[in-house]
Amino acid sequence: MRQLLPHPTDDVDPLPTYAVDRPRPAGRPWVASLFASSADGAAAVGGRSGPLGGAGDLQVFRAVRAVADVVVAGAGTVRTERYGPVRAVEAAADARAARGQARHPRLVVVTRSLALDPDQRLFTEADGTTEAPLVVHPPGAPLAARRRLQGVAELVEVGAGPDGGVAPAALLGELDRRGVDVAVCEGGPTLNGGLVADDLVDEVCLTLDPMVVGGDAPRIAPMDGVPAAPRAWHGAFLLEHDGVLFWRLLRDRSRP
Template sequence: MHRIWPLPAEPVDDPALADLYAHPEHGHSEHDEPDAAPFVRVNFVSSADGAVSVDGLSEGLGTPGDKRVFGLLRELAQVVLVGAGTARAEGYRGARRPVRGTDTPPPIAVVTGSADLDPGLGLFTDTRTPTIVLTTAGAPQERRDRLTAAGADVAVLDDLGPAALLAELRRRGLRRVLCEGGPSLHGALIAAGAVDELCLTVSPLLAGGAAGRIAVGPGGSAAQSMTLASALHDEGALLLRYRR
């Protein structure tokens, strides 16, 4: 893996990679306040022609460098935020690596309006840290009760808009948020102006087909200017990091 921006271009070992992806609050006291707004980092992989998946899964787009960064981003996060559809499709389970500086992996926080999650999923049966289920009172009580019985930490919110989701995570002291999708959740965060950083791996693959984009949402402009913070090259893949 080589850094190609910022210059000079040079190889990137594990410590250098961790420094590159360190959260911006390091060394900035204003971000150390307990009620500071969460920093939202989004991580996606896409093909060179813009597809978010191959045969319905992102796994077919992964590269060794992408997997390396994926694991690091989880180590640096305090919580992994994901939509229920992505969690089901990708077969999510609990995070494995501890958050840096701790001995506990970050919780997975699943967003679901219906609470329609199988208690037998790895999210609940194969995790060291209880999965947080973010839902509303509109979800059937029996579903919420089943998830609680399976060990989930069920949070009932007024709504599942980005403001409510991030407020709940902040209330729990989870201010370094890593969103891993899906595209609808990413689109909602963009529309709310809540994306602080996008980590995007561009895989050297042309996928074709009818795969969607990394973000979808309602009509209207939600354009948000971003600055290229770093670019890495690894076996034909580009690992790009854009910051607000």
């Protein structure tokens, strides 16, 4: 892995490179969105994100997870990508413990339906080293589904947005109450689209794969019925590995 911007550097280790200070905004955690995209903006190929990003993406994925107090994912991504428990790699877990963080980030799943399988690995393979997942849902979640998950996860109801789903600000308010400083959002596009629409994303860690896929794949931050709202961002650094680009972008809060 090498750095291209702001100045060329060879042999960059993503783990320390992404372990930078993230100042906590008032009343909510810092939100970093972690995403892989094709050159034409597709967030999935054949319904999965796996074909995007290659070996470098795995390194960056691990490095960004390593800074998270919580990893937030939409239920669609958890189902499609067959999530297991979230674990930091050993070197990162030691560094986390040394700075007073839990050894592993907690997984937070956002869902309206609560249609999650209690036999999925993220529930069954949780052990003493990881906390049970936190499942966040809006009011009105089906009682039977709540009962099914009660023994394997912590369920919390938060306020709904205009579309009836979890309001992004209510999600972050709940994490704030729990003392979360850094939330890493691993998508998917629907969850990320809500956070972007409400201007609640502080950082995007974007993997840009030199692949053009066409078709009807989702973009990384779609939001049905919400007009596009371009905002000011700047690049913090740009890395490269095997022709794939890894761009750390920061929201410029001094400008709209």
